[in-house]
Amino acid sequence: MPTDVHNKKYLSLFYSDNRGEWRGLAEKFGVLDYMVERYVQMLGRDGAEMFLSSCLIPPKKSIRCNDLKIDCQRLQEVMEEKGFKLSRISWIPHGLLINNAPSSPSLGATLEYLKGYYYIQGLASMLPPYALHPSPTDTVLDLAAAPGGKTTYLSQLMHNNGLVLALEKKRNRMRGLLSNINRMGATNVVLLRGNASIAPKLGINFDKILLDAPCSGEGLLGKDPSRRTKTTLSRLREFQEEQMKLIKYAALSLKKDGLMVYSTCSVAPEEDEAVIDFAVEHIGLHVVDPKVKVGEPGITEFKGVSFDPSVKMCRRLYPHLHGTEGFFLCLLSK
Amino acid sequence: MFEGFSFFLTISRFSQLLMFKGDKVQTVLSSLKKLGLHPYSLGIPVAILQPHVEPMLPFGNFMSPVCRKLSLEGEQLYTFLYGRKIKIDSNEPIGNVVVTDGSDEFVGYGLIFQDKKGDRGLKPLRDLGWYLRQGG
Numbered sequence: 431m432p433t434d435v436h437n438k439k440y441l442s443l444f445y446s447d448n449r450g451e452w453r454g455l456a457e458k459f460g461v462l463d464y465m466v467e468r469y470v471q472m473l474g475r476d477g478a479e480m481f482l483s484s485c486l487i488p489p490k491k492s493i494r495c496n497d498l499k500i501d502c503q504r505l506q507e508v509m510e511e512k513g514f515k516l517s518r519i520s521w522i523p524h525g526l527l528i529n530n531a532p533s534s535p536s537l538g539a540t541l542e543y544l545k546g547y548y549y550i551q552g553l554a555s556m557l558p559p560y561a562l563h564p565s566p567t568d569t570v571l572d573l574a575a576a577p578g579g580k581t582t583y584l585s586q587l588m589h590n591n592g593l594v595l596a597l598e599k600k601r602n603r604m605r606g607l608l609s610n611i612n613r614m615g616a617t618n619v620v621l622l623r624g625n626a627s628i629a630p631k632l633g634i635n636f637d638k639i640l641l642d643a644p645c646s647g648e649g650l651l652g653k654d655p656s657r658r659t660k661t662t663l664s665r666l667r668e669f670q671e672e673q674m675k676l677i678k679y680a681a682l683s684l685k686k687d688g689l690m691v692y693s694t695c696s697v698a699p700e701e702d703e704a705v706i707d708f709a710v711e712h713i714g715l716h717v718v719d720p721k722v723k724v725g726e727p728g729i730t731e732f733k734g735v736s737f738d739p740s741v742k743m744c745r746r747l748y749p750h751l752h753g754t755e756g757f758f759l760c761l762l763s764k
Numbered sequence: 765m766f767e768g769f770s771f772f773l774t775i776s777r778f779s780q781l782l783m784f785k786g787d788k789v790q791t792v793l794s795s796l797k798k799l800g801l802h803p804y805s806l807g808i809p810v811a812i813l814q815p816h817v818e819p820m821l822p823f824g825n826f827m828s829p830v831c832r833k834l835s836l837e838g839e840q841l842y843t844f845l846y847g848r849k850i851k852i853d854s855n856e857p858i859g860n861v862v863v864t865d866g867s868d869e870f871v872g873y874g875l876i877f878q879d880k881k882g883d884r885g886l887k888p889l890r891d892l893g894w895y896l897r898q899g900g
Contacts, residue, residue, distance in 0.1 A: 544845070545869060569788050591768075593788040608805055612822040617769070617785040620792050621804040632795040 440708070443700045443733050444667045455479065459486070461651070461658045472699070472729060473748075481697075484750035485651035485658075491528040491537060492519075493548040494556050494579070498586050498615050500547045502526070508542060521724040522556045524586070546613040551579045554649075554747045554757035558640055558693040559583040561720040561761055566591035568637040573626050573680055576603035578610035580642055585616035594619045595636075597629060626679045635685035643673045645694035645701050649756025652749055666700050673705045681713045684764045689718070693759045697746060699732040702758040706744060707737040709762060717743045720761035724752055728760065765826060772806060773813075780820070781810040821890050824870035827862050834861040834874065834886065841865055844872065847888055852876065854884045863891070 452466035459466075459482040469478035493516075495502035506516050506526060513532030519525040526548075528537065537543065537550050559580050564570050566588050575581045575596035584594050596619050598607055604623055611619050622628070646661040646669055647654065661669075677692060684690055692709070694701050706728070709715040717740035725745030730737050744760035770789060772782045784807030796803060808822040819827055834856065836844055843850050844863060856876050863872045863886070872891030879885055 541841070541845075541865060541871070544871070569792075590785050593786050593792060595792055604804055611805075612808055615808075615822070615825075617783070617807050620784075620789060620806045622796070622801065623804045624801065628799070628801070631799055632792075633798070634792065634795050 440670065440700070440704045440735060443670075443704060443735055444663050445733070446663060455482070459483075459658070460655070462662070464663055465648070465658075468698070471732065472697070477750075480750040481748055481756075482651075484748075485756075488652045489552065489749055489753060489755055491531070492551065492553045492556075493526050493528065493537065494551045494583060495524045495526055495548055496546055496582070496586055496614055497524065498590060499545065500542075505542065505547050508547075509540075512540065519553060521722060522553060522560060524583070525553050525556050527553065544613070546615050549579055549582060549610070549614060551583075552653075552695075552755045552757075554752070554754040554759075555579055555642075555695070556583060557722055557724075557745075557747075557757070557759050558642055558691045559587055561722050561759060562638050562640055562689060562691045564588045564592065564594075564638050568592045569634065570594045571629060571634075571636040571639045571680070571683055572596045573629065573639065573641045573676060574598065574644055575621070576600065576607040578607045578614075580640055581607070581619060582610060582614040582616045584640065585611075585614070585618050588618060590616065590618045592618060595634075596621045597626065598623055599625050626676050629679050630682035632683070634683065635688070636683050637685060637688050639680045639684050639688070639690040640693075641676055641680045641690060642693045642695075643676050643701070643705075645669055645673070645696040646698060648696040648698050648701075649747075649749075649758075650695055651756070653755060666698060670700050670704060673701055674708050677705055677709050677715075678713060681709065681715055681764060686764055688764050690715070690762045690764070691720070691759065692762060693757065695755055695757055697748065697756040697758065699729050699737075702746070702760075703728050703730070703732065703737045703741045703744065704735070706741050706760050706762070710738040710740060715762040715764055717741060718761045718763050719743045720745060720759060722759070724754075725759070726751065728758075765829075769807075771810070774802075777814075779813040781813060783807050783810050783823075818890075819873065821872070824862065824873065828864060828868075828870040831862040832859070833864050833868075834876070835864050835866065835868065836871070836886075837866045841871065844874070844886065844888055845891055847891065849885050849887045852884050852886050854882075856884050858884075860889070861886075863888075 515530035728741040728744030809820040
């Protein structure tokens with residue numbers, strides 16, 4: 431399954447017909463021209479403006495309650511005693527939105543944080559482990575595991591049973607990942623440093639796999655303004671090639687009928703539906719309804735490239751529609 | 765207390781004892797071994813063994829119910845968490861203690877000492893304030 435042959439189908443995704451038409455909007459919001467062109471194609475002009483406007487301000491902070499250590503209702507009460515105002519989120523059971531925070535302590539400096547009662551995590555980032563529905567008997571692979579928010583949520587959902595193999599390539603991210611695993615009290619994680627290509631060589635047929643792929647971070651424009659101009663079209667293509675390799679390695683490591691969540695913190699179809707289309711067409715995976723109660727359907731056609739109709743079942747989250755970071759999520763079966 | 769846990773000893777420059785919950789770990793370790801790979805960590809660290817035996821922070825919750833404890837609250841607790849020595853009741857015997865907060869939950873390990881004036885103090889050995897000071 432060489433990705434360089436198959437992704438020729440997706441080449442036109444990286445061609446920009448931009449003749450300065452969107453320069454005004456691009457300058458207004460401090461993003462690259464080609465990005466605006468794509469947002470208009472995806473969301474229409476008004477939608478693109480609303481999306482970009484919402485990216486000018488960081489989304490509200492949120493935390494994930496760790497019910498391995500504390501009852502979520504109790505956590506809410508304890509935090510409110512400290513001056514935080516929190517609200518529950520209907521579509522993610524452990525998510526708490528911070529509506530108001532005191533000037534001190536900050537979210538990362540409370541005793542409750544130290545004790546692992548919660549993890550500071552974007553609401554959309556909580557979805558991939560939740561959509562994977564890991565059970566306490568599963569063996570789960572978490573590819574690209576750092577900084578550990580999703581790994582520790584997998585452990586939580588598995589009640590610290592079964593096994594999570596957390597794989598991380600970057601040496602400099604291992605210490606932070608391990609400290610988060612320890613802080614959150616995840617006792618069922620085996621942490622391994624290595625490239626994703628190791629996974630199929632292990633000879634383990636994983637019940638479930640979480641692939642939160644490295645991406646352009648185009649969904650984080652509000653949180654990290656540097657992302658507004660960081661990713662050129664050629665860099666986007668490199669991301670896609672890497673993502674196709676990763677999903678191939680993941681598929682090879684998944685047992686028959688096993689489930690995989692592919693997610694990115696990007697709204698770019700090049701990194702999202704195109705990768706899923708590749709997985710369906712060339713790896714033989716099937717898209718499954720993730721049964722999450724949030725998000726817009728996946729895009730089935732972009733820049734003249736038609737994707738498999740099943741990508742509609744994937745979910746896209748936008749800051750202006752869902753109050754989250756921009757995010758993409760898809761559940762696949764083998 | 766340790767039902768369902770397996771214990772593992774890693775022998776290296778930083779030999780340590782680890783514990784893992786669940787019964788699938790042997791399969792994964794066998795697969796790694798075949799490839800000549802070693803896990804970076806597994807489960808939670810119980811203690812480092814060299815140069816001397818020292819319990820690790822994630823094991824603190826297991827130590828807390830069975831070890832000598834000292835409870836701290838308010839300003840004293842935060843000073844301790846910031847890695848500084850604090851003055852304590854002079855009746856406390858000298859030696860190692862597990863330090864807990866007002867909810868009787870583990871926050872660190874400490875050493876009770878006597879200073880030159882004869883006052884008792886508590887010095888943090890390992891404390892959860894590491895997260896606080898270095899951002900996790």
